[in-house]
Amino acid sequence: MEFRQLQYFVKVARKQHVTQAAEELHVAQSAVSRQIHQLEEELGVQLFVQKGRNLQLTSVGKLFLCRVEGILTDLERAVSEVHEFMDPEQGEIRIGFPHSLGIYLLPTVVARFRESHPKVKFKLRQGTFNSLIRDVMKGEIDLSFISPFPEKHSHVSGELLLQEELYAILPPGHALAGQEGIRLEQLRDESFVMFSEEYSLRNIVLEACTEAGFNPHIGFEGEETDTIRGLVAAGMGVSLLPEMALTEISQLQPMKVKVTDPRVTRSVGLIQRSGDKLPLVAEGFRKFLLEFFRVDEKKES
The missing domain is CATH 3.40.190.290 (D-Maltodextrin-Binding Protein; domain 2)
Structure with missing residues (x-):
């Protein structure tokens, strides 16, 4: 079973017409018919029945469509997430923080960062010292503010802010x-x-x-x-x-x-999982934070 067969099947099911589906797919009508026929042979079932000039899904065809649409949606989402991972100007940053930093520090740095990166989204997770380290180790968050900063840890590393x-x-x-x-x-x-x-x-x-x-x-x-x-x-x-x-x-x-x-x-620091390469958008935020706190130190001195 090929990805192309599933794409053609979904398009024909939505248009209820091979010719119209072929036009939208920018391929020959015979290519669409052939792929649908091969898919039916592989599954051992009839997915469509002819009704006038249109094609209608059989009962098993409707069941198959429901599953295939879910698979294709998940695949599209996965491809989108990969592109976002590689794009420093969009995507989602998963960051943890202790409650005491959620009142002022976190809203301040997020708002400042989004001034120059408006498409970036944030997924926030509040926790205690141990739970934040655990979430970073498990890969459930990319970065975390932490206090006190663990100078030496076998599974997380980072910088004192x-x-x-x-x-x-x-x-x-x-x-x-x-x-x-x-x-x-x-x-x-x-x-x-x-x-x-x-x-x-x-x-x-x-x-x-x-x-x-x-x-x-x-x-x-x-x-x-x-x-x-x-x-x-x-x-x-x-x-x-x-x-x-x-x-x-x-x-x-x-x-x-x-x-x-x-x-x-x-001490307040920023940690990530040791040895992991951050998504580009999270790496951009990490570098922003390091510069942000260096600038603040200069102002205070």
Whole structure:
């Protein structure tokens, strides 16, 4: 069974006429008739019956048409995806990100990139540190923002993009809320609002508290920065959050205070599966991100 036979079959089924199908296919009528006859012989069934000047599908012909149309649609989609893979100006970029980067950083870089690449589509996947690495390893996403950046990993590789400072966030009426800066040790008696155990920001805060000489009392846990911010603003405790997670203004707004001792930071990087060649459109976005953050570093310096 040949691809050409399936194409001719579908065209005749749609036009219900060999001559009209041949005209649209730009081939001789005899060539279409021959291919249809060979297909029927190979299948051992009659696909068409003559009705006046037209051809009509038999019952088995209708069943076969349904399947063949699906196959040809999938094939056309596959060819289109291959072309998009090779075209840096269109196609789809599958990118992962932790929630804390979805508030400001991700929308900013995607919007900036699409200014010069308007045909490019993005498929976004939010996840935790471990789930994002797993998705990259399985090939379910091309690239992923990640924090902390894994300096050494046997299955993923990438580049460090930035180091971001974490700030203490306090309820608006807190005694330290008006300070220019505080030592983390000053929060030892507070109840902390923490991320759940699968989130990397939790470990960063716990390690910082240990360095400051205390184990924090955890009063509440959450899975999104908005939840953490809201609970702190409502007076349920204190926490530490990255600066980018504090850019959005909301009704329940905690107070942001710099932590001077110890200085708490997190690394943010971009990873891909080790040894894999990215689609051209994803490789273009990767290079854009590296330049974007280099430019930002120059502005800050």
